[in-house]
Amino acid sequence: MLPYLIRRHPVPVALVSAFLLAAAFGPWLAPGSMTETDLSAALLGPGGGHLLGTDSLGRDVLSRLLGSARVAAEAFVIVVLIGGVAGTVMGTLAGGIGGLPDMVISRIIDAVQGFPTILVAIVIVALLKPSLTNAMTAVGIAAIPDFARVSRSIAIQLRDREFIQAVRGLGASEIGILWTEVLPNMIGPLIVVASFDGAQAIMWEAALSFLGLGVQPPSPSFGSMLREAQDYLSIQPWLAVVSGMAVSAVILGLNLLGDALSDYCELAGA
């Protein structure tokens, strides 16, 4: 699969690889400190000693962007863990068993689908406190329907296929069949969903941290950097430009990868 992706879709592979490298090795790649301030070197433009300039407290922008990539990756993981696990379990059970469980789960999914994510985030943050985990829990809940609908439709398609009936004839339990036969067959489409919802997760991390509901200063994140940049739009617009371009590149990479992977799944006949 990877050689195919590299050959046919080099742009998303490059963007997502760069993001993953930054998230994994950011602290070691960073030229400076993410939090160390130097007021004598505040709001510098790109070039010179700081490749991408400095922010209002003189912190190195490139280093902070690398740190933001790690936070974005954490946001991705939280959302895919909550949405992916809960959604896939619900969808597989609904589709695989049918009947009353299917009806109840489908109703719940319909109700959650489309509800304004930000309201859930506001309620969770009001009850607890602003933090990355709390904010992204809301986004994870919003991602449940996406995973549930895909896994449900695949489970329905597979439920009465011959190889499943064969296993059933051998005396396997229904739950066992879902786990060992149905689940492995939905990995491909679920990765496609994870790619798109991961892009959404990073967009939401930026928005919620921008609003002050997510990552708190002085920790860097795409959203908190844009929030700080807003105060200096007339003095140093570069700050907002470069932070926004970085987060957009990551989201674009994941969206394009999702498109590429879904093409691949179609070709592979999954």
Add this chain to the structure above:
Amino acid sequence: MLRHLARRLAGALIALLCVTTLAFFATALAPGSPASVLLGNMATPERVAAVSRQLGLDKPLPTRYLLWLEQTAQGNLGTSNLSFQPVADLLGAALPVTLELAFLSLALSVLVAFPAGLLLAQHRQRMWTRPAMAAITLGVSVPGFWVGLILIVAFAVKLRLLPSGGYVAFSRDPLANLRHMVLPTVSLAIYLAPALVRFVRVAAQTVLREEYIDTARSKGISSARVLLHHVAPNTLVVTLTYIGLQLGVLISGAIVIEVIFALPGIGRLGMSAVLNRDYPVIQGVVLVAATAYVAVNFLVDIAYGLIDPRIRAH
């Protein structure tokens, strides 16, 4: 039709009940009792107990919930812990701003995205098709609030054509109102329009594959006329439901955009309430936004049933 209506209404009422419950527990379960928040540094255990009794906070949770529902149904949403103004008044002042922003950007999105989606469906192999689709993917990937910041830099800071934020009521000065709304409207439309173009394109392609389109064409009707009279109306019906589903995105986006452009709407009210732990206001904002969400979805359902009789049968 009546049965369809009744079922939808029942669904909407259940959703509304869930939503009010969510709004209630958002504050009822919050750490730190509202009484001690109200008293601030004058709080002593005796005073907190007295104020709690006065606010009815010593009663069990289910009783409080019912009392709260009764009060809310009468339009009494409490007073802000911060400004001591009635929450209903604060919401009443903020709602028109948010509604104007939402309406303008929805209108802009549909006016741009619907024709664009139809054209992209009709002309699949033109020179501009691929760049246009790439631009849409880019549009889906760019955070709308960042576009807002860039628009401020371009049109307010550099060109000095438009204000960078703030609000003037339409009734006071229509022209100034619209000038203030241009950048927020465009930024919020970025949340909706690119995904809408994609959706309309796919929906229109499905319609274009129908047999009645071939029939119309074989009768010698020009493709432009087929697009306008046959494809467009049938695509519009599906698009309406899609817009209903995107309402959550619109509400979420409006909140972020209001904060950036300092628009005194529901979103900015809610955000400052969250950051200051002003629970009655948080409750009011969640209640209003969620009710709007349920109500509009209900209306879309009804409209959909009216336009397309096939829906009612289900």
